[in-house]
Amino acid sequence: MSHELTIEPLGRTIQVEEGQTILDASLRAGIHLPHACGQGYCATCKISVTDGEVDHGNASNFALMDYEREEGRALACCATLLADTTIEADVEADADARDIPVRDVSGTVTRIENLTPSIKGVWIELDANTPLEFQAGQYINFHFAPEVGQRAFSPANAPGAPLLELHVRLVPGGRGTQWIHQELKAGDRVQLSGPYGRFFVRKSAHLPSIFMAGGSGLSGPRSMILDLLAEGSLLPIVLVHGARNASELYYREDFEELARQHANFTYVPVLSDEPPDSGWKGRRQFVHEAAREHFAGDFRGHKAYLCGPPLMIEACIATLMQGRLFERDIYTEKFFSAADAQQVRSPLFKRV
Amino acid sequence: MTTAPPKKLSLKERYTLMTRDLAWDTTYQPMSKVYPQVGYEGIKIHDWNRWEDPFRLTMDAYWKYQAEKERKLYAILDAFNQNNGHLTVTDARYINVLKLYLGSTPPLELMAARGFTNMGRQMVGAGPRVACLMQAVDEYRHFQTQIHSVSNYNKYYNGLDEFAHQQSRMWYLSDGKSFFDDAITAGPFEFMVAIGFAFEYVLTNILFVPFISGAAYNGDLAAMTVGFSAQSDEARHMTLGLECIKFLLEQDPDNLPIVQRWIDKWTWRGTRKLGAVGMMMDYMLPKRIMSFKEAWEIYFEQNGSALFNDLARYGIKVPACFSQTVVEKEHVSHQSWIGFYMKSRAMSFHTWVPGPEELDWLSEKYPNTFDRFYRPTLEHWDKMEKQGKRFVNNTQPMNCQCCLNTIKYNEPDDPMSTCFRESVYKGEKFHFCSDHCKAIFDHEPEKYVQAYISSHQALQGNCAPEGVDVTANDFDPARYMNDFWRLDPRATGDFNGSDDQKNFAAWRAQATTN
Numbered sequence A: 001m002s003h004e005l006t007i008e009p010l011g012r013t014i015q016v017e018e019g020q021t022i023l024d025a026s027l028r029a030g031i032h033l034p035h036a037c038g039q040g041y042c043a044t045c046k047i048s049v050t051d052g053e054v055d056h057g058n059a060s061n062f063a064l065m066d067y068e069r070e071e072g073r074a075l076a077c078c079a080t081l082l083a084d085t086t087i088e089a090d091v092e093a094d095a096d097a098r099d100i101p102v103r104d105v106s107g108t109v110t111r112i113e114n115l116t117p118s119i120k121g122v123w124i125e126l127d128a129n130t131p132l133e134f135q136a137g138q139y140i141n142f143h144f145a146p147e148v149g150q151r152a153f154s155p156a157n158a159p160g161a162p163l164l165e166l167h168v169r170l171v172p173g174g175r176g177t178q179w180i181h182q183e184l185k186a187g188d189r190v191q192l193s194g195p196y197g198r199f200f201v202r203k204s205a206h207l208p209s210i211f212m213a214g215g216s217g218l219s220g221p222r223s224m225i226l227d228l229l230a231e232g233s234l235l236p237i238v239l240v241h242g243a244r245n246a247s248e249l250y251y252r253e254d255f256e257e258l259a260r261q262h263a264n265f266t267y268v269p270v271l272s273d274e275p276p277d278s279g280w281k282g283r284r285q286f287v288h289e290a291a292r293e294h295f296a297g298d299f300r301g302h303k304a305y306l307c308g309p310p311l312m313i314e315a316c317i318a319t320l321m322q323g324r325l326f327e328r329d330i331y332t333e334k335f336f337s338a339a340d341a342q343q344v345r346s347p348l349f350k351r352v
Numbered sequence B: 001m002t003t004a005p006p007k008k009l010s011l012k013e014r015y016t017l018m019t020r021d022l023a024w025d026t027t028y029q030p031m032s033k034v035y036p037q038v039g040y041e042g043i044k045i046h047d048w049n050r051w052e053d054p055f056r057l058t059m060d061a062y063w064k065y066q067a068e069k070e071r072k073l074y075a076i077l078d079a080f081n082q083n084n085g086h087l088t089v090t091d092a093r094y095i096n097v098l099k100l101y102l103g104s105t106p107p108l109e110l111m112a113a114r115g116f117t118n119m120g121r122q123m124v125g126a127g128p129r130v131a132c133l134m135q136a137v138d139e140y141r142h143f144q145t146q147i148h149s150v151s152n153y154n155k156y157y158n159g160l161d162e163f164a165h166q167q168s169r170m171w172y173l174s175d176g177k178s179f180f181d182d183a184i185t186a187g188p189f190e191f192m193v194a195i196g197f198a199f200e201y202v203l204t205n206i207l208f209v210p211f212i213s214g215a216a217y218n219g220d221l222a223a224m225t226v227g228f229s230a231q232s233d234e235a236r237h238m239t240l241g242l243e244c245i246k247f248l249l250e251q252d253p254d255n256l257p258i259v260q261r262w263i264d265k266w267t268w269r270g271t272r273k274l275g276a277v278g279m280m281m282d283y284m285l286p287k288r289i290m291s292f293k294e295a296w297e298i299y300f301e302q303n304g305s306a307l308f309n310d311l312a313r314y315g316i317k318v319p320a321c322f323s324q325t326v327v328e329k330e331h332v333s334h335q336s337w338i339g340f341y342m343k344s345r346a347m348s349f350h351t352w353v354p355g356p357e358e359l360d361w362l363s364e365k366y367p368n369t370f371d372r373f374y375r376p377t378l379e380h381w382d383k384m385e386k387q388g389k390r391f392v393n394n395t396q397p398m399n400c401q402c403c404l405n406t407i408k409y410n411e412p413d414d415p416m417s418t419c420f421r422e423s424v425y426k427g428e429k430f431h432f433c434s435d436h437c438k439a440i441f442d443h444e445p446e447k448y449v450q451a452y453i454s455s456h457q458a459l460q461g462n463c464a465p466e467g468v469d470v471t472a473n474d475f476d477p478a479r480y481m482n483d484f485w486r487l488d489p490r491a492t493g494d495f496n497g498s499d500d501q502k503n504f505a506a507w508r509a510q511a512t513t514n
Helices: A022-028 A066-070 A175-182 A215-230 A252-261 A288-294 A310-322 A339-344 B012-018 B057-083 B094-124 B128-153 B162-167 B172-184 B188-217 B221-251 B255-273 B275-284 B292-316 B321-330 B334-342 B354-363 B370-386 B435-443 B454-459 B477-485 B500-513
Strands: A003-008 A012-016 A046-053 A073-075 A085-088 A103-114 A118-126 A139-143 A150-153 A162-168 A189-196 A209-214 A237-243 A267-272 A303-307 A330-332 B416-418 B421-425 B429-431
Touching: A003 A022, A012 A022, A066 A073, A066 B057, A118 A175, A118 A189, A150 A162, A150 A175, A162 A175, A162 A215, A209 A215, A209 A288, A215 A237, A215 A303, A237 A288, A252 A267, A267 A288, A288 A310, A288 B416, A310 A330, A310 B292, B057 B128, B057 B221, B094 B128, B094 B162, B094 B172, B094 B188, B094 B275, B094 B500, B128 B221, B162 B172, B172 B188, B172 B255, B172 B454, B188 B221, B188 B255, B188 B275, B188 B292, B221 B292, B221 B334, B255 B275, B255 B321, B255 B435, B275 B292, B275 B334, B275 B354, B292 B321, B292 B334, B334 B354, B334 B370, B354 B370, B421 B435, B429 B435, B454 B477
Parallel strands: A003 A085, A209 A237, A209 A303, A237 A267, A303 A330
Antiparallel strands: A003 A012, A046 A073, A046 A085, A103 A118, A103 A189, A118 A162, A139 A150, A139 A189, B421 B429
């Protein structure tokens, strides 16, 4: 039986499955709790249980003393829930997080359009009784038939727009995206839930923004940029959008028009695999190379938001860091999968 | 009027009030005079407030926590000792692991304590100062608990009593001493990279696996508990080392080449230090855990690669020695054991030829090297021993001027030839075990020419008692060495026929028969 876990001081509540550790559930929900050994020896993941009940599992008697157990301490990497529980962990509340509660919503598809040969735009009108609040950059889950489950998509529209706009890339062999590309049609009813994720603009920092997007990873950044411009932000905003070739680059005219209207917005489209004789006059590079050139290798004094395929994200993080922008100023949309949890990673970085 | 109850402080706010908030900048004297060591290595720090405290432990919580650990540990040690726990270990050969590990490590823990005490004084930020202070106390605790855990064995077995005297004199303890002496006499940031990063993060698991797991597998509850108690501090130490590297790399691009050089240097120095650990895993633990090669693959190649992949984002390259360590993992433990086996008259622990099943285990774990290069030697020595001619090498060893190991490892691309390197400095020739040790020397020769090499001291007559004419033609330097080392003759030689072997068998028989 699953239980609810509330994590203070974030105030966020997540579901924890039977037998699942607090650490595992938190990481999968995108909440980074400090941890190191993952097997109850080192005490890096020590938390306070302020309400509810936990089973301490294999926590070492040296890492978690008897008196600490009596005082309500636990090791997140070993502890499982015996009841709905509230913990206090060594995590910092994010001034820009609105912590909008997740809700289930439904709606009707009004339009489906080919944005590129591999990306479809899906517009959804949500039912009047279930509006969806979200922070630009957050994602929603799209519910399919039970055997397919759910998939995450970031709305590409600014919050508050009348229609929800999703960009869906056909993933080879992907059952969910294949269904959207081949079966879904205007007039169909859809079930969604959200918002999720910690990918949103850190407006409180009052710093210029760099958006680095690859392919359909444009959707979240588009929402964030539209939101910033609609609010009248005058801070510099640069969007570097990468696609394989000209046919896969979409919304180019829209962004060029935005750049004409807003002096603080700069649009940098870039193609990585465009034939040399195609007549494309823009950059033939990867996103990170174009960004390095555009900023002359110095990213200091910015906040960077990255959304795209893992290889692009990794290359962009290295480029940003070598251009003196570090983890505290870099944000990525990251989904922790079972495969990620098993991958050997060092504890050098927490979020990126 | 209603007032809202005061908001409970978050862990971070509580920590800030109890640490950073208690520090101040000096005004009567410039900060650069109060903290004189942080500048001379060339490291540039612009903003100490950017140091992110990797763990938020306040001193009051620290004392309470560590005191409880001590109570628990000593309760277990007492019970172990009262129940003659030493007779529950797999086999008396195991006790030689304690002689080597607990004979060499406590003085190194003490040096670490001294190093971190200095860091607690030299670091400008209050966060790192508090973290270094805690680590200094931790290291002191490890030093004490290790001595206490071995003291019970000292009542029954030979060779454990003179580790403090031997630390600065004994040839095979000088590699560890040199490692920590090198670190503690470096600048503060190099010390943090050497001990906090290379030692605590990159290499510590390979030290702990043979020690804690080895103790557990071989029935030594006391050493196992000491290990667990120490390991519960290690996570704090690792995160401190990692945070220090991040901080240095993020503060100024000019720090990158300096940090890279330190990572190259200390990863190699640590690797050399682990040769003897490999030998414990493959030869000395009667009940084995895994081979040194397997441990190297998991803890260094996999975990180390994950770390260096992440560090690559900052522009850090994989240490220059990485590929050589991968080749050497199939050789070092065997070469170390063979090296020690033949010096058995000059050591305070026993060596032996592994039994037939143990040789088969080594063949299985090292299919590429053991049968081809090492098994024939060990089988030959076994034959000699059975004929009453146990092989002994009575010559003085040649040591590497940098890492202080005896020069015994092979050329990286040729297992059949020994690797020798040399440099000439101020007209004098210095010898090295490897390209990496030579490179470390060449960068700072003035530091390494001072190395204390036992065989040199012997030949120079510095180990003979007063009154001996060390310039006489018939002066025999080897004659005085055992006294100089305070080497108990009962602790030397082969395990077979040793007092330890006989006593353990007799005591165990008393405990299990009528």
